[in-house]
Amino acid sequence: xxxxxxxxxxxxxxxxxxxxxxxxxxxxxxxxxxxxxxxxxxxxxxxxxxxxxxxxxxxxxxxxxxxxxxxxxxxxxxxxxxxxxxxxxxxxxxxxxxxxxxxxxxxxxxxxxxxxxxxxxxxxxxxxxxxxxxxxxxxxxxxxxxxxxxxxxxxxxxxxxxxxxxxxxxxxxxxxxxxxxxxxxxxxxxxxxxxxxxxxxxxxxxxxxxxxxxxxxxxxxxxxxxxxxxxxxxxxxxxxxxxxxxxxxx
Numbered sequence: 001x002x003x004x005x006x007x008x009x010x011x012x013x014x015x016x017x018x019x020x021x022x023x024x025x026x027x028x029x030x031x032x033x034x035x036x037x038x039x040x041x042x043x044x045x046x047x048x049x050x051x052x053x054x055x056x057x058x059x060x061x062x063x064x065x066x067x068x069x070x071x072x073x074x075x076x077x078x079x080x081x082x083x084x085x086x087x088x089x090x091x092x093x094x095x096x097x098x099x100x101x102x103x104x105x106x107x108x109x110x111x112x113x114x115x116x117x118x119x120x121x122x123x124x125x126x127x128x129x130x131x132x133x134x135x136x137x138x139x140x141x142x143x144x145x146x147x148x149x150x151x152x153x154x155x156x157x158x159x160x161x162x163x164x165x166x167x168x169x170x171x172x173x174x175x176x177x178x179x180x181x182x183x184x185x186x187x188x189x190x191x192x193x194x195x196x197x198x199x200x201x202x203x204x205x206x207x208x209x210x211x212x213x214x215x216x217x218x219x220x221x222x223x224x225x226x227x228x229x230x231x232x233x234x235x236x237x238x239x240x241x242x243x244x245x246x247x248x249x250x
Contacts, residue, residue: 008032009082010059011120013100023053025076026104028120029061033111034103037063037074049079056096056124057085072109086128091243095133098239099123099140106148106231119143134217141224142204150227154201157194167191170223172230190226192219 009030018024021042027035041049052059062078088096099120107113123140127133145151156176157168166184168176169191179191196219203220 005062005064005077007060007062007078010061012053012055012057012059014104015053025053028103028117030114030117031112033113034107034109035063035074036072036109037076039076039079052079052081055100056088057081058083086124088127091133092127092130094239094242095127095137096124097242098137098237101237101239102144102228106144113147116143116147134221138220138224141228145227148231150231152204154197157197157201161194165194167193168197170226190222192223
């Protein structure tokens with residue numbers, strides 16, 4: 001497959017200048033997963049390729065190896081738009097940047113992930129339609145965790161539900177661990193309400209579901225943020241600053 005040229009669907013996740021008239025592009029592709037590739041965009045401000053190298057635009061591309069010494073880096077030899085760009089604005093746009101950054105930061109290179117690719121498209125479509133943001137982000141995060149091999153097992157929330165259990169910690173490589181009412185006051189590790197987790201457990205396999213309880217929705221957000229922060233080794237996401245800056249401007 002490395003030397004065979006073929007067309008595939010793709011989205012731009014991130015770009016930055018590389019050398020004169022070239023851009024280094026992080027792509028999410030249908031057949032090869034996340035790929036780093038170079039594209040020659042030329043000097044003209046009206047360059048067609050410059051207009052195509054943008055996020056949220058469905059593309060058809062062909063990739064070839066950059067050279068034998070940099071086999072992980074590709075060249076984009078062919079590129080065209082396959083559909084209109086997903087129109088995102090305000091919080092929906094920030095959410096699009098958020099899921100793009102998650103993919104850039106967490107997804108390994110050159111690993112086929114068609115389920116995640118399809119879910120990414122569905123999430124962009126939902127955001128462009130103005131659907132409630134939180135459920136779309138939570139379901140995308142869960143799909144990404146599945147791809148990373150960090151699928152959530154909620155069974156302890158139901159099987160270890162004793163009278164002294166007020167909630168559960170989530171510990172990497174262990175999963176959900178009971179938090180007992182007598183130990184919680186002395187522990188700083190985040191824990192999550194057991195009833196909220198039960199409600200969340202009923203939603204995780206229903207892509208178009210929406211948790212209407214604000215407290216449960218907030219717990220779901222905190223849980224996913226906790227897990228993702230662990231995967232990022234505590235390094236902050238730049239896209240989250242967009243939401244913070246917006247709140248500060250109000």
